[in-house]
Structure formats: C-alpha cells, structure tokens
Amino acid sequence: MSTGMRIVDIIAYPFIAFLIGMLYMGIARNIIGRIHRRWGPPVLQNLIDVFKLYRKREAGSHGVMFHLGPIIMVTGVVTCLYFIPMLSDGRWLKGFSFDGDLILVTYLMVLGALGMALGVGQGGVPFGVMGVTRGLTRLIGLEIPYFIAIIVLMAHYNTASINKIIELQAGGLSNWAMFKVPLAFIASLFSFWGMMGASPFDIPGAPQEVASGPATEFGGKYLALMMSSRGIFGFLKLTLWVDLFMGGAANLLILVGKTFVLFVTVLFVTSVYSRFKVEQAVDFMWRYPTIIGLIALVIEMVR
C-alpha cells in the first residue's frame, strides 16, 4: 500500500465509525418510536442534530478545562478506535495493531469518561457532578465482568493481540469465541449493554431524573463534540465485541451486518427495562455477570 493510500485509510477511519455510529443511533430512535407505536424520527435525525449543534452561533465556556473536556473525550475515543481493527482481511481499515493492544484498548476506553469528568467539574452544575459520580460508580460495576471476560479470552487464545484473536477464530461459526467461551461472552454482554447506555444501566444520563447528567451545562459545539464521540464510541464498542467474540469481519458489509445484530440486542434490552438505581446496578453487576464470568474463568483454568 502506498503512502497516499495509507493516509486516506487513516483519515477515513474515524469518519466511517462516526457515520455508522450516528446512523445506528438514528435507527435506534426510529425503532424505539415504532415500539411506542409512532412513526419516530427519520434515520438521519442524529446526523442532522449534530450538524445543527456544530452550526449554533454561541457556546458558553466556563474556563479552560470546560473547553478541553469534550476535546479530551473525542481524542480518547478516536485514539482507542485506531487500535481496534475494523476489517481482518486485506490491507484496508486495519488500524495500528500490535501485540498486547487488547490491554491498551481496555485502558484507553476509560479516557473518554475521564475527559468528561474533568470538563464537567469546571462547569459546576450539580446535575453534571451528580451524573459524573453516577457514571464513575457504574463503571466500577461494569468493568469487573468485562475484565474477567477479557482475561478468559486471553487465557483461551494465549494472546493479548486483537488481530491474533481474530485469526484464531477463523474457519466457520463454531470457531467463534462466543461459542468457544460462551459463559465469558454472556458475562461480557451485560457490561456491553451497560457501556452502550442501555436502559437498566442508563444511570449517568438518566433522562427525566438528573436533567441530562454530565452534558447538562454543555451546549452548541461542545454538545456536538460529545454527541460525535458518543457515536464513534458506540461503533467502537460494537466493533470490539465483533472482533473479540464474533470472529471479526472480512469486509465492511459483514462488519455492518454483525455489529447491527449486536446493536439490536441492545435495543431489545433498552426498550423493555426501566432504570436501576445506582447501587442496584453495581449490585447486579457484581452478582450475576461476575459469577458467570468467574465460572467461565474456573472452566478455562481446569481445561
């Protein structure tokens, strides 16, 4: 691949994630509308919203950190995205992969939340601070089953490279990690739903409860940056789970197909359940998914 092609590849990486992520969010709103027996907004609604927010003429800032918070968020998400290969075959959209990138990715995934917390702190809105506190508390709950699942996966394939894990899953449905280590997949799926903001675990934003949580004081271009990074982050998580448990994707069509199936499970969960309290969410996460994950870990050690 020539240098020019490589540059195009690198620049296209976040934009593809942004477009597909925003489209999924629009589809989610539409499907939830249909579940409510109404027409729902058009599929492109979230892209229109983001464009409108970027074109707002004013956006108040409360200081340097308030300004940098959303920027750190986007930077963290995009950096993390580059280490997750979108496609496994060919030379396009492979990202920067190296041995042990799975450990780096799990670390970088928290950077977005950290940037948000720093920015909100300077805004000084009680709802925002409350949202950040709730979000970080929830993170303690979500990460336990997620890390256990990752450890099971690393132990099973004896590698910490995402590309290697995809390679080892090649050769048909039965080789996918979701069937090889099913209990780890189930445990990680709970934290996946939580990370996607599906309804029993949507405590940081909590519509009708704490205004819009961490985003309360952010408007205009800041909110646009936050929405963009949420779209990219959503697609990042979908891609990561497809890479780790569903055998990766050979081309963009397969990637969209697999991520969409995974995304529909999020929608089914979010449209059925009501919200947990903070302590209930952590309690749930530390109980059922963690126990499932630990059983998977024991099975893996005995095997």
Add this chain to the structure above:
Amino acid sequence: MCTDNPGVWEYIANWARKHSIWVLAYGTGCGAIEMPPTMTSRYDAERFGLRGAATPRQADLLIISGYLATKTLKRVIRTYEQMYDPKYVLALGSCTINGGMYWDSYNTIKKLDLYIPVDVYVAGCMPRPEAIIEGIIALQKRIEEGRAEGAKKYRENIEWYKKNQREVFGDEMLPDYTWNFEGGI
C-alpha cells in the same frame, strides 16, 4: 431571505435547524398538559425532528404554555437568556397574546412580546396538540426562510426589552450576567 447573502452553508444550516428543534417546554398555566400528548404516541412530534431538551443550554425552542405571573416571567427571561443563538420562542394560548382571561389580574403580564421576542403565537384557550404542531410547522417555515432571528432582535433592541422588563420588576431587576456573554459566562 431576510439576511444579506446568507451563503450555502447558512442555507444548509437552516435546513438542519428546521429539522432538528429541541424543545424546552416551560409549563406555566394550563398549557403544560398539552405538551405530553404532542410529544408521545398520539401526535408524535418527533417525526418532525422535535425532541425534548433537558436544559436551556441545549434547547432551541422555548415553549411558553400559558399566562405568566411577574414571578414566572423573571424565570422565563433568565431561561431565555441562557439559551444559545439561534433560539426561538413559541407562545401558546391567548394569555400570552393579550392577557386572555387574566386581563384584569394585578400580577400577570398581558403581552409576552414586550419582554422577549416571540416567533410564533398559537391562539386558543387552550390550543390542542394539532394547533401546537401547526405552530411548529409555521416556525419551521420561518427558520427555513431565515426569518427566525429572535436572538439577534433581542440583542439589537436590548435597551427596549430591558426597559419593559424594568417596568414590571422595578427594584428586583434581573442581573446583567444572564444575557451579557461578552466576558465569558
């Protein structure tokens, strides 16, 4: 078009603004009860791109749904000043147009347009959700044509608006920092 040579970006932006209106519903008086059916399954305003906004910072449209006592007017003005340009106001019911049944009241204002710039009035006592949606479509038309420049109007005529507000509030006037963004918030 009202603005001088808005350019293609402004044209696209107006199209996006028209299709993505985030609503902050200020529920005063009896009109507040008309908002839930407008947004939910029966009338489904979301198909026009409407969405509830949680805070003034994120909102585009302020819906005033009824009479305003002088005490609530103060909150409305503060809320309006915290919203970011471009911002629109939709006033519901005859109470906001001429006082309505509160014409003789000692403590309500009669004409909202004296205190903040109103883009669209929806007459009625109370207007039904169909009428609200019709008002929103009228607002969308104004936005598309670039005529919904309430924030600009408010900034340019700030002395006049502040004079009217001072007549109502007297000594308990609002602080300056809610509308003056010059030195940051």
